Amino acid sequence: MVQSVSAPKAAGTTGGGAWPTIGVSVVIFGLRPRGDSHELVVLLVRRESAPFAGLWALPGGWVHNGEGLEEAARRHLLTKTGLHATYLEQLYTFGSPDRDPREHRIAVAYYALVPGDPVGLAIGKREARWFSVEALPKRLAFDNHEILRYALWRLRNKVGYADVAFQLLPKNFTLSQLREVYEVILNRKLDPTNFRRKVEASGTIVPTSSRVEGGAHRPPRLYRCARRRSQPEFTPRS
Amino acid sequence: MVQSVSAPKAAGTTGGGAWPTIGVSVVIFGLRPRGDSHELVVLLVRRESAPFAGLWALPGGWVHNGEGLEEAARRHLLTKTGLHATYLEQLYTFGSPDRDPREHRIAVAYYALVPGDPVGLAIGKREARWFSVEALPKRLAFDNHEILRYALWRLRNKVGYADVAFQLLPKNFTLSQLREVYEVILNRKLDPTNFRRKVEASGTIVPTSSRVEGGAHRPPRLYRCARRRSQPEFTPRS
DNA sequence: CCAGTTTGAGTAAAGGTGACCTTAACTATT
């Protein structure tokens, strides 16, 4: 029953901040064509004001009172980038007192996957850009480098045991496309035959009747995800 | 710089709450003798004041300004129970606006493992008790039932691929003891021979020169964890 | 019509897992 009357107000140097404030940060993963292949990219926005003005940062912001965390993440995702994420999962909560020089601000980090080739961003006034995960800016605002590193680690892990790769593809896809997603995320080549057998046995994809014609090779069959909207295997509702 | 001046208030009883407040909750797992075996138990404290007065709840409380999240979890763990956890890992952040009837309070949940047989608690004034995970109170305060369910799910998953089981045992232990920890957590019998082979091959334990004498059977060798203080495989520093 | 590509299917070796058997070493009982 520790109840403080003074609400957190732009605390930091001021003596008024009794409790940490809270916000969300979203690591948005996408797939971008690169040569005859693709690369894994993340979306960063340029900070306009202090602290870290001019540096690139993860999209995010405040959590309103009465607003759920995932709801807040979706809101910032949409208003800052115009993107709809098909997949959104809580990552970790970063709460080091010195991660924001102004005040003790806790960030609940999420990561999102957006399907297709998200080249055009419906951005607002903010400058936003996709960065290859292999060529990130040297310095990012706050502890965003650490958040990103963790998100990448989690995605690479998760792709090994959960059906999360579809979320980066359009509704229908060939097995080659799906395999390429895995290859890009894991950063290594996979055997086409073994990959096919594994994913077919897992029952997570369903063959379509249509094929892709026009290639200089045998026309591949199109597949779709067996159960659309696959969410995290255990989703706390709160 | 999404600094909304008009903050949604309606923050519980206090009129000043523009943003959600933040706290930590800790799921503390222990091992308790039961018959000639053991059972997995969690520590709950009785709430003295509203809301949910009289109900059992997870230990926890506020995060101070300038205090790290894990630091806060350790503090509440120690002051409310007198226990030192050998293992502490962030679980999930629960932020549903209606999880606390008074105000929007976000809870960063941790789970902890305490070694040995933690029968005696150095509790303060609060009433605290160990509950078997098989016989929890019907109703818990807040969304603590959900947090607990998730913690148990995570522990059961984690024990399959990470070396966390040692954390519930004293420094030296026999393979039978270690196996029993797995059996209790997973709630099923394991083949002693196959378990031995697997854990020996994993290289996570080191044989000691000593054995346990006095049993009505061949004296078992004592082992210890290969790398003590095994922390989460990826530990964000922030 | 042939070269080149990817699709899609199959096969054999290697490694891990689960079920089961056997011996070792000690205590308690007869």
Place this chain on the structure above:
DNA sequence: AATAGTTAAGGTCACCTTTACTCAAACTGG
């Protein structure tokens, strides 16, 4: 003193999964 009962510790075998590799099918472009 012998024996039954217990768990420790080591081994084997069948089965499944993974990995590496081979090969035919189907299409396009020259």
